[in-house]
Amino acid sequence: MIKFLNVTKQYQEDKMALSDMTVNIDRGEFVFLVGPSGSGKSTFIKLLLKEIDPTIGKIKIDGKDITRISQRKIPHLRRKMGVVFQDFRLLQDKTVYENVAFAMAVINTSPKEIRRQVPNVLALVGISDRANMFPHQLSGGEQQRVAIARAIVNNPSVLIADEPTGNLDPETAWETMKLLKQINRRGTTILMATHAKDIVDMMQQRVIAIENGKIVRDDQKGVYGYED
Amino acid sequence: MAMKTRTIIYSIKQGIKGSWRNRMMSIASITSIASVLMILGIVFMIVININSFSEITKGQFDTIQLDLEDDLSDGDMQNIGKSVKSIDGVKSVYFLSKEKALDNMKKKWGENGYLLEGLQKNPLPNSYVVELMDMRYADEVVKRVKGLQGLEEVRYYKDLVEKILKITDFIRLAGLIVIGVLILISMFVVANTIKLTVIARKKEIGIMKYVGATNWFIRCPFMIEGMILGVMGSAIAIGVISFGYKYVFDLITQKVYVMIAVYMVPAPVFIKSIAIIIAVLGIGIGVLGSIISMRKFLRV
Ligand SMILES: Nc1ncnc2c1ncn2[C@@H]1O[C@H](COP(=O)(O)OP(=O)(O)OP(=O)(O)O)[C@@H](O)[C@H]1O
Numbered sequence: 001m002i003k004f005l006n007v008t009k010q011y012q013e014d015k016m017a018l019s020d021m022t023v024n025i026d027r028g029e030f031v032f033l034v035g036p037s038g039s040g041k042s043t044f045i046k047l048l049l050k051e052i053d054p055t056i057g058k059i060k061i062d063g064k065d066i067t068r069i070s071q072r073k074i075p076h077l078r079r080k081m082g083v084v085f086q087d088f089r090l091l092q093d094k095t096v097y098e099n100v101a102f103a104m105a106v107i108n109t110s111p112k113e114i115r116r117q118v119p120n121v122l123a124l125v126g127i128s129d130r131a132n133m134f135p136h137q138l139s140g141g142e143q144q145r146v147a148i149a150r151a152i153v154n155n156p157s158v159l160i161a162d163e164p165t166g167n168l169d170p171e172t173a174w175e176t177m178k179l180l181k182q183i184n185r186r187g188t189t190i191l192m193a194t195h196a197k198d199i200v201d202m203m204q205q206r207v208i209a210i211e212n213g214k215i216v217r218d219d220q221k222g223v224y225g226y227e228d
Numbered sequence: 229m230a231m232k233t234r235t236i237i238y239s240i241k242q243g244i245k246g247s248w249r250n251r252m253m254s255i256a257s258i259t260s261i262a263s264v265l266m267i268l269g270i271v272f273m274i275v276i277n278i279n280s281f282s283e284i285t286k287g288q289f290d291t292i293q294l295d296l297e298d299d300l301s302d303g304d305m306q307n308i309g310k311s312v313k314s315i316d317g318v319k320s321v322y323f324l325s326k327e328k329a330l331d332n333m334k335k336k337w338g339e340n341g342y343l344l345e346g347l348q349k350n351p352l353p354n355s356y357v358v359e360l361m362d363m364r365y366a367d368e369v370v371k372r373v374k375g376l377q378g379l380e381e382v383r384y385y386k387d388l389v390e391k392i393l394k395i396t397d398f399i400r401l402a403g404l405i406v407i408g409v410l411i412l413i414s415m416f417v418v419a420n421t422i423k424l425t426v427i428a429r430k431k432e433i434g435i436m437k438y439v440g441a442t443n444w445f446i447r448c449p450f451m452i453e454g455m456i457l458g459v460m461g462s463a464i465a466i467g468v469i470s471f472g473y474k475y476v477f478d479l480i481t482q483k484v485y486v487m488i489a490v491y492m493v494p495a496p497v498f499i500k501s502i503a504i505i506i507a508v509l510g511i512g513i514g515v516l517g518s519i520i521s522m523r524k525f526l527r528v
């Protein structure tokens with residue numbers, strides 16, 4: 001469902017952030033994106049979200065070349081994808097419930113549907129009892145759960161996470177991974193950029209390793225492969 | 229349909245919230261919009277009235293009007309008529325009694341004619357309207373007529389009208405330039421006001437983009453905020469200009485200058501047209517200002 005075809009991204013003249021990358025990710029896969037700092041992981045994700053466009057090459061999502069779609073269609077592309085960041089990006093003046101409901105409201109979901117769906121998702125990520133709290137009253141792991149709830153509440157087919165465990169202690173990071181795996185079992189494709197060696201090694205999922213903008217390794221049931 | 233309504237209600241709420249959050253800047257924007265629109269109103273008022281004046285007086289280009297003194301006998305008046313008729317270049321002379329003149333004025337004023345009912349004494353003079361055979365006789369005829377006894381005033385408007393038209397053109401052009409500059413300034417003030425809201429909601433906007441909110445949905449609250457500023461600025465300008473014009477018009481009609489009032493555009497007519505112009509421009513400034521403030525920000 002996600003296809004990069006000879007994708008090159010150059011931010012500046014002489015340096016390639018991604019170079020001639022070709023990769024294919026199928027529906028329902030769980031994929032780790034690993035590699036040293038500056039290797040191009042976030043660039044990969046930004047291209048997928050069409051925050052940036054490739055300098056050369058095609059990116060296909062569900063068979064459609066997203067490098068060719070109009071500005072106006074971008075929102076509809078993004079509704080297929082949920083995103084989670086290292087820094088959570090929750091709205092501090094909204095409660096947990098409101099943070100999740102907000103993601104539905106801004107794409108015009110009916111209040112009735114919002115009232116039905118938000119509790120489901122909060123239950124799924126296991127923070128129903130925190131629904132009326134504000135982000136600053138939550139632990140990092142709980143905040144990340146809220147962020148994940150928000151990312152999946154609109155039922156995207158892909159969940160993209162850029163170092164989602166980067167700010168979490170190992171135990172909380174594991175809880176988060178279990179949650180992602182659970183979401184993956186429901187059929188959502190997961191793409192996660194990470195530096196967390198232990199997690200990658202334990203999860204036994206597909207690992208795509210990037211160095212200097214090139215794929216150097218792509219293993220099913222792979223390992224992290226770097227000594228940090 | 230329900231979808232649109234929800235978006236609009238959401239946007240209005242956010243728009244009000246935004247303009248309230250930056251009250252001071254909002255007030256500055258509203259003041260700026262109101263000022264430019266008031267200046268526009270004043271320029272419009274001057275131009276439209278001078279236009280009306282020249283429209284009305286155009287018909288008198290090739291006629292000379294002789295206002296007679298108030299205490300003349302019928303015989304005196306007839307003699308004056310005969311003397312005028314005998315001047316070279318005069319085609320015809322037509323007597324306009326003061327009653328007829330007042331009647332004409334009432335007709336011209338239309339629904340405002342009632343303002344003239346209250347007059348205790350007809351302030352208009354009896355007069356002769358002199359039609360010339362050709363414009364080139366004008367100066368000579370005017371000179372000869374001025375030598376006659378019993379005339380209060382000789383009114384010949386051609387030069388005056390031309391001069392006034394030139395002044396109107398100038399006022400219109402100068403006004404247009406000043407207003408243009410002021411509109412740009414107030415648009416800039418609005419843009420900066422709304423930019424503050426945009427910055428305050430930066431994180432929210434980022435999230436909206438990631439979850440796939442449409443640009444229209446993201447922009448709408450800011451456009452509404454601009455519109456709120458525009459509507460409030462316009463409302464103030466319309467209020468001030470309408471009351472101001474009414475005041476001036478009433479002052480002129482009810483006091484000594486009835487003669488001038490006939491050339492003025494009646495208040496309701498003026499207010500209706502200026503209100504529409506002010507409202508459209510005010511809202512336009514607000515919306516354009518908000519679009520400018522978001523232009524750079526809303527890419528991605
Ligand atoms: N907006 C930008 N302008 C210029 N260069 C950029 C920009 N964003 C990224 N780069 C460069 O592109 C390369 C890849 O960056 P990217 O953020 O994709 O790395 P990363 O793999 O996510 O690194 P990290 O693990 O540290 O997050 C780096 O050399 C980076 O300096």
Ligand SMILES: [Mg+2]
Nearest residue numbers: 041042043162
């Ligand atoms: Mg990165």
